[in-house]
Structures are given as structure tokens and as C-alpha cells.
Amino acid sequence: MADQIDLRSDTVTQPTDAMRRAMADAVVGDDDYGEDPTVRALEEAFAERVGKPAALFVPSGTMANQIALRVLGSPGTTAVAGRRQHVVAYEYGAAAWNSGVQFHTLDDDDGMLDPAEVQWVRQASQDHQPAVSLISIENTHMAASGAPWSMPQLIALASAAGDVPIHLDGARLFNAEAATGVPAAAWAAHATTVMCCLSKALCAPVGSLLGGPEDVITQGRLERKRLGGGMRQAGVLAAPGLLALTQMVERLPEDHARASRLAEAVARRWPDGGLDPSSVRTNIVTFAHAQPDKLLAHLEDHGVLAGTIAPRTVRLVTHRDVDDAGVERAITALAGAPESGGR
Numbered sequence: 160m161a162d163q164i165d166l167r168s169d170t171v172t173q174p175t176d177a178m179r180r181a182m183a184d185a186v187v188g189d190d191d192y193g194e195d196p197t198v199r200a201l202e203e204a205f206a207e208r209v210g211k212p213a214a215l216f217v218p219s220g221t222m223a224n225q226i227a228l229r230v231l232g233s234p235g236t237t238a239v240a241g242r243r244q245h246v247v248a249y250e251y252g253a254a255a256w257n258s259g260v261q262f263h264t265l266d267d268d269d270g271m272l273d274p275a276e277v278q279w280v281r282q283a284s285q286d287h288q289p290a291v292s293l294i295s296i297e298n299t300h301m302a303a304s305g306a307p308w309s310m311p312q313l314i315a316l317a318s319a320a321g322d323v324p325i326h327l328d329g330a331r332l333f334n335a336e337a338a339t340g341v342p343a344a345a346w347a348a349h350a351t352t353v354m355c356c357l358s359k360a361l362c363a364p365v366g367s368l369l370g371g372p373e374d375v376i377t378q379g380r381l382e383r384k385r386l387g388g389g390m391r392q393a394g395v396l397a398a399p400g401l402l403a404l405t406q407m408v409e410r411l412p413e414d415h416a417r418a419s420r421l422a423e424a425v426a427r428r429w430p431d432g433g434l435d436p437s438s439v440r441t442n443i444v445t446f447a448h449a450q451p452d453k454l455l456a457h458l459e460d461h462g463v464l465a466g467t468i469a470p471r472t473v474r475l476v477t478h479r480d481v482d483d484a485g486v487e488r489a490i491t492a493l494a495g496a497p498e499s500g501g502r
């Protein structure tokens with residue numbers, strides 16, 4: 160159906176007309192030789208935006224996370240992370256495959272890690288347990304209904320981390336900025352490396368960035384090549400990426416307002432389902448449902464696409480290609496959903 164309302168992910172966003180024009184007009188060179196001026200401009204713009212000395216353009220957020228693990232981690236050491244984070248749960252075991260790090264996972268029900276638990280894991284290395292080489296956090300946290308971190312808690316975490324580097328998986332860092340008013344650079348100041356996806360709510364067709372210290376990014380460039388992510392005339396992708404960074408952040412509150420309305424509709428339909436609409440502050444709604452297959456089929460019959468992220472867990476994501484009318488249609492479809500919700 161041509162006019163389906165696609166709430167499966169913000170990755171489905173189409174590049175804007177301006178992005179397509181920028182792609183056609185991009186000045187390019189061989190980026191593997193460091194000769195693509197548009198890629199360089201994007202890397203510099205991102206580094207400045209997140210307050211880091213250097214940045215690296217990579218094909219995907221997954222690769223940015225994997226590069227961070229390879230540079231900051233080492234085989235046989237521990238990476239501390241939330242058990243529902245992307246780097247733990249949604250990268251097909253890539254950390255074990257690519258870096259040989261072992262995750263020590265912590266509860267991340269509200270999207271954040273408990274500084275006291277992080278301190279415990281670090282101390283345990285004195286008691287015959289593996290050394291901690293890095294801590295990975297996610298802001299916004301996808302599985303926690305896109306929850307942004309709280310700054311006081313991040314400051315406490317950074318203090319508990321001591322000299323252990325923090326990697327910030329900021330696939331949707333600009334959604335955190337838009338929801339909290341805390342600039343991306345202020346979040347990133349507490350991390351050694353920061354990654355961000357341009358290909359999600361920011362509507363670029365392809366690409367993510369990893370920011371960090373010069374030496375980390377220089378090593379990261381080598382790891383990108385090892386992982387097969389070196390690109391040539393990649394300026395055609397960096398050009399829409401620059402527009403993503405400079406023009407698409409300001410409209411994110413629209414997506415957040417629409418997600419909030421969807422969350423209210425979910426809570427109305429399943430009052431005992433455990434979703435508190437006020438917890439939805441960005442563009443993602445996740446909720447428990449006893450029979451997701453039936454719910455998804457019902458929604459699809461009404462022209463609405465949704466997805467699941469775990470057993471009995473449904474996800475709706477708003478983005479630029481879903482307008483108010485689309486959200487109204489989804490709300491109507493949710494109201495008429497026949498199957499039980501809840502856990």
C-alpha cells in the first residue's frame with residue numbers, strides 16, 4: 160500500500176529533496192586516500208558539534224560501535240553495558256566476533272546504568288575477575304521507549320568510571336538534545352567516544368559518525384578499513400549527512416510530540432499494560448503486549464506498520480515521513496485493536 164503509515168523505525172525516512180540535490184552536486188575524491196573534501200567537512204562539522212577533536216564517517220552505527228569496542232577494548236577484558244543496549248542485544252554478537260570483549264551487562268530498565276554497580280564491576284577486578292576496559296551507554300535508550308539520560312546520573316556514572324573510558328552510543332543523540340535542551344556536546348563531554356546515526360530521524364540515506372580524541376580516531380580509521388568500511392567517493396553520502404546535521408535537528412520535537420500522542424493512545428487502549436505515557440520523551444514508544452503478531456496484523460490491515468524488538472514487546476517510532484494525519488490513523492487503529500495487551 161502506497162500510503163501506509165510506517166512506524167517500524169526512523170531508519171525508513173526518505174532523503175529530502177535538498178539532500179538529493181546535495182548528493183548530485185557533491186565535490187568528491189577518494190576518501191581512502193583522505194581526499195574527499197565533503198567527507199572531511201562532515202567529519203569536522205560533527206567533531207565540532209559534539210566537542211571532540213576528531214571524527215570518522217562510517218557506513219553504519221553498528222560499525223561505529225564496533226570500531227569503538229576495537230579501539231577502547233581488548234580481548235579478554237570486560238565491556239560494561241546495559242543488557243538491552245544495541246551494542247549488546249542487536250548487533251548479532253559482533254562484539255564477541257570482532258573485539259573478543261566480554262560484556263558485563265547491567266539492568267537498564269530506565270535506560271541508564273547504576274553508578275554503584277559500575278563501581279562494583281571495576282572493583283571486582285581485584286578479586287580475580289576480568290579487568291574493565293570500557294563502559295558503553297546509550298542515549299537515547301531505544302528499548303526504554305527512547306529515554307534520554309539524566310545529566311546528574313551521567314555525571315555520577317562518569318565519576319564511578321574513573322579512568323575507564325566511556326563510549327556513548329548516541330545513535331539518537333540529537334533526539335536527546337531536542338528532548339532535554341542539553342546540547343550534544345554536553346552529553347559527549349562525559350564520554351571518550353561518541354557515535355551518532357545520520358540515517359535515522361535525521362533522514363540521511365546512509366551513514367554514522369564516531370567522534371573522539373585524535374589518537375582514538377586515527378586508530379579507528381585503521382579499524383574501519385579492517386572491518387571493510389573504507390569508502391571511496393563517499394562525499395555523495397557525506398553531502399546529505401551535512402544537511403542532516405545542520406538542518407534536520409530542529410524539527411525533531413515534532414516527532415516527539417507525535418510519539419507522545421501515540422503513547423497516550425496505547426495507555427488508553429491497555430490501561431494495565433504498564434506504559435506511562437509521560438515516560439515517552441522522544442520518538443519511540445515501546446510497550447508490552449501478549450500477542451504482538453495479532454496486534455501487528457490488525458494494524459497492518461488498517462494501513463499501519465509497526466514492529467517488535469523482543470518477545471511480547473512492540474515498538475512504534477515516529478519520524479519525518481509520518482505526519483499528524485498518519486498519527487491519527489495509527490491512534491484510531493490502536494483504539495480498535497482487539498487483542499489483549501499487558502504482560
Ligand SMILES: *Cc1c(COP(=O)(O)O)cnc(C)c1O
Nearest residue numbers: 219220221222245297301328330
Ligand atoms: C540503530 C542503532 C544502532 C546501529 O545503527 P545502524 O546504522 O542500524 O547499524 C546502534 N545503536 C542504537 C541505539 C541504534 O538505535
